[in-house]
Amino acid sequence: MTLFSIRKALALFMVASLAACGGGSDKATFVVGGSVYSLAYTGLTLKTGDQVLEVKPVLLAGTPQTVKYAFPNTIDYGTAYTVSVATSPAQQSCVVYPFGTNNENRDSAGHTATIDVTVNCTTYSYALGGTVNGLTGTGLVLINGSVDTLTVAAAAPTFTFAKPVLVDASYGVSILTQPAGQTCTVVNGTGIMPNAAMTSASANPVTVNCVNS
Amino acid sequence: MKHLILRTSAALACAAALASCGGGSTGTLQIGGTVSGVTQDGLVIQNNGGSDLTIAANQTSYVFKDLVPTDSVFNITFKSRPANTESCTATPATGNTGLYSVTVAISCVITTHSLTGTVTGLNGKTGLILANGPNQVAVAADGRFEMARVSLGYPYGINVLRQPDNATCTVANGIGTIAADVSNVVVTCVGTGA
Numbered sequence: 001m002t003l004f005s006i007r008k009a010l011a012l013f014m015v016a017s018l019a020a021c022g023g024g025s026d027k028a029t030f031v032v033g034g035s036v037y038s039l040a041y042t043g044l045t046l047k048t049g050d051q052v053l054e055v056k057p058v059l060l061a062g063t064p065q066t067v068k069y070a071f072p073n074t075i076d077y078g079t080a081y082t083v084s085v086a087t088s089p090a091q092q093s094c095v096v097y098p099f100g101t102n103n104e105n106r107d108s109a110g111h112t113a114t115i116d117v118t119v120n121c122t123t124y125s126y127a128l129g130g131t132v133n134g135l136t137g138t139g140l141v142l143i144n145g146s147v148d149t150l151t152v153a154a155a156a157p158t159f160t161f162a163k164p165v166l167v168d169a170s171y172g173v174s175i176l177t178q179p180a181g182q183t184c185t186v187v188n189g190t191g192i193m194p195n196a197a198m199t200s201a202s203a204n205p206v207t208v209n210c211v212n213s
Numbered sequence: 214m215k216h217l218i219l220r221t222s223a224a225l226a227c228a229a230a231l232a233s234c235g236g237g238s239t240g241t242l243q244i245g246g247t248v249s250g251v252t253q254d255g256l257v258i259q260n261n262g263g264s265d266l267t268i269a270a271n272q273t274s275y276v277f278k279d280l281v282p283t284d285s286v287f288n289i290t291f292k293s294r295p296a297n298t299e300s301c302t303a304t305p306a307t308g309n310t311g312l313y314s315v316t317v318a319i320s321c322v323i324t325t326h327s328l329t330g331t332v333t334g335l336n337g338k339t340g341l342i343l344a345n346g347p348n349q350v351a352v353a354a355d356g357r358f359e360m361a362r363v364s365l366g367y368p369y370g371i372n373v374l375r376q377p378d379n380a381t382c383t384v385a386n387g388i389g390t391i392a393a394d395v396s397n398v399v400v401t402c403v404g405t406g407a
Contacts (some may be wrong), residue, residue, distance in 0.1 A: 142387075143368040145346015170344040174388045175372025190344060190372040 028077040030109040033070035034117035040064045042087035046119065048083045049075075053120075062168050066124065077110040083117040090196050091167045094121040124167050126197040129160035130188075130206030137179030142186075142208070145172050152208075154179070158200045159208070165193040173206050184210040223250055242288055243314040245276035250321035252366075253295035258303070260290050268319065272293070275319065285310050289317050297365045299324040322379070325362035326391050328369055330398025338404065339344065341382055342375035349374060358400070363391045371398055380404045 014102040032048045036055050040062055044055045048071050055069045084104035086092040096105045097118045105117045128144060132152060135150055140152040149162045165171050172188040191198075198206060228344040244260055248268055256268040260277055268275050268309035281287060284393040287310055301321040308315070327343065332355050335341065348361040363369050371387035389395065 143346075143370050145344065145348060146363045146367045146369050146391075147346040149368055165347070169347040170349050170374050172344050172346050172370055172372035172374070174372065176368050176370070176388060176390070190374050192374075 028110065029074040030077065030079075030115050031070050031074050032081055032083060032109075032115050032117070033068065034083070034115070034119065034120060036069060036094070036119040036122070037069045037093070038064040038121045039067050039089075039092070039119075040121065040123055040202040041088035041091045043087060044092075044094055044119075044121070045086040046071075046083060047086040048081055049073075052086055064121070069119075075109050076199060078108055080106065080108045081115070082106045083119075085119065088121070090120045090125050094119055124195065125164035125169075126167065126192070126193060126195075127160050128163075128165045128171050128173070128198050128206070129158060129200065130173070130202075130208065131200040132156050132159055132208045132210070135179060135182065135184065135208070136210070136212075137182040139177055140175070140182075140184060140208075140210070141177035141181040143174050143176045145174075149176065152179075160199075165198075167193055167195050169193050171198075172209075175208070178213075179210065181212060182210045183213040184208050222403055239393045240280040240282035240285070240310075242281050242283060242310050243276055244281060244289075244310075244317060245274065245314070246318045247274055247315045248303075250298070250323060251295060251319075252323065253297050255293055255295040256298075256301065256319075256321065259290050259292055261286070262290070265292060281310055281315075283310055287315060289319075294321060297323055310316075315375050324365040326365060327394045327396070328360040328363050328371075328391070328398070329359055329394075329396045330371070330386070330400060331357060332400040332402065333384070334382070334402035334404070335377060336380075336402075336404065338377040338380040338402065340375060341373070341377040341380075341400075341402070343370050343371055343384075343400065344374035345369050352400070363395075365391055367391050369395070371400075373400075377402060379385040 019040055040058050042056050046053050051071045051073055053071050055067055057065055058067055059065050082104050083096055084098055085094050091157045097120055136154055142150045144161055148161045150161050152159050170192055173186050175184055178184060188204045251268060251272060252270055254270050257265050263279055266277055270364040288307045291301050294301045304318045305325050332352050334354045343352060345360045350358055350360055352358050368390050371384050373382050380402045382400050385399040386397045
C-alpha cells in the first residue's frame with residue numbers, strides 16, 4: 001500500500017517535471033539563417049516556407065563577400081523547414097549547400113543547435129572574342145594581358161580566347177606577333193566584361209583589322 | 214628443353230627487373246604525389262639522396278620507382294629545378310612512413326618579374342586607369358607606375374582602360390614577353406581642354 005502511493009507520487013512528479021521542461025506553450029524557437037559565400041551582386045532572394053528574404057552585398061558590389069542572413073519569422077522546435085534560392089543575381093549562380101533535387105536544403109528545427117544553411121555563389125564568366133578583317137598571313141598572335149595567348153589562323157573571320165573572363169573584370173586584347181606580310185591593329189581592344197560573351201555580334205566588338213605591309 | 218631455357222631466361226629477366234626496380238633499399242610502400250607549377254624540363258628530385266627522378270614539363274604527378282620500408286624516414290630533396298622557377302617545395306618534405314604509401318606534393322613557383330613604366334603629361338588630370346588584362350592600376354599622377362608582377366615567359370599587353378578626364382593617353386612599349394624586369398613602358402598623355 002505504501003509502495004503504491006510512492007509510485008503514484010513519483011509518477012505525478014515526473015509528469016510535472018516534464019511539463020516544466022517541455023514548456024507546453026513555451027516551445028523552443030529557431031531562427032532560419034546562415035551565410036551566403038562569395039555574394040557580389042544584388043538580386044539574391046532566399047525562400048523558406050512562405051518567407052522570402054532579399055540578401056545583398058554589404059561591401060562594394062562586384063567584390064565577392066560573405067553575408068549572413070536570417071529570416072524574420074522563427075519556427076518551433078521540430079518544425080520541418082526548407083531553404084531554397086528563389087532568385088540569383090543576374091551575374092551569379094547561387095546554390096544552397098547541400099542541395100537537394102530543387103536547389104534546396106531540408107531539415108527540421110532542433111536537429112542542430114542553430115540553423116545554419118550555407119549558400120554558395122559563383123560569378124559568371126564569359127568567352128572573349130571578336131571580329132578579324134583582312135587577315136591573309138599566318139602567325140598572328142593575340143594576347144589578353146598576361147592571361148591568355150591565341151594564335152589566329154589566316155583568313156579567320158573571328159577569334160575567341162580559350163579562357164573565359166569574369167563579369168566586370170577588365171580585358172585588354174593586344175597583338176603580340178604580327179602575321180607574315182601584314183600589319184594588324186586592334187579597335188575596341190580594352191573594356192570591362194559585360195554579363196554576356198563578347199563576340200563579333202556584340203555592340204562595339206573587339207576588332208582586329210589587317211592590311212598588307 | 215626449349216621450355217626450360219625459356220623459363221630460366223624469364224626468371225633471370227624477372228630477377229634483373231626486380232633488382233633494377235627495387236634499387237638498394239627494399240620495401241613495400243610507394244612515394245608519389247601531385248606536381249604543380251612545372252612548365253619546363255629540369256626538375257630532378259631524390260628521396261634520401263637515392264636515385265634521380267626526373268619530372269618533365271607539364272607533368273602533374275610522379276611516383277618514385279624505389280619502394281620504401283614501413284616505418285622508415287623519407288626525405289625529398291631537389292637536385293635541380295627548372296630554369297624558370299624561383300623555388301620548389303615538397304609537402305611534407307620529410308617524415309616517417311607509416312603502414313601506407315606516402316603522398317608528397319611537389320610544387321614549384323615560376324619566377325616573376327616587375328612590370329613598370331612612367332606616365333607623363335597628366336599635369337594633375339585624374340581618372341587614368343591602365344590595365345594588363347584583368348590587372349588594373351589607377352594612376353593618380355605623373356611618374357612611375359607599377360603593374361602586378363608577371364611570370365617569366367608570359368606575355369604582357371598594357372592598355373588604357375579609362376582615359377583621364379580632359380586628356381588622352383597613349384602607350385608605347387606596352388606589349389612584350391617577360392624575360393626580365395620591364396621598366397620601359399611609356400604612357401604619354403595630352404590634354405584635350407580644361
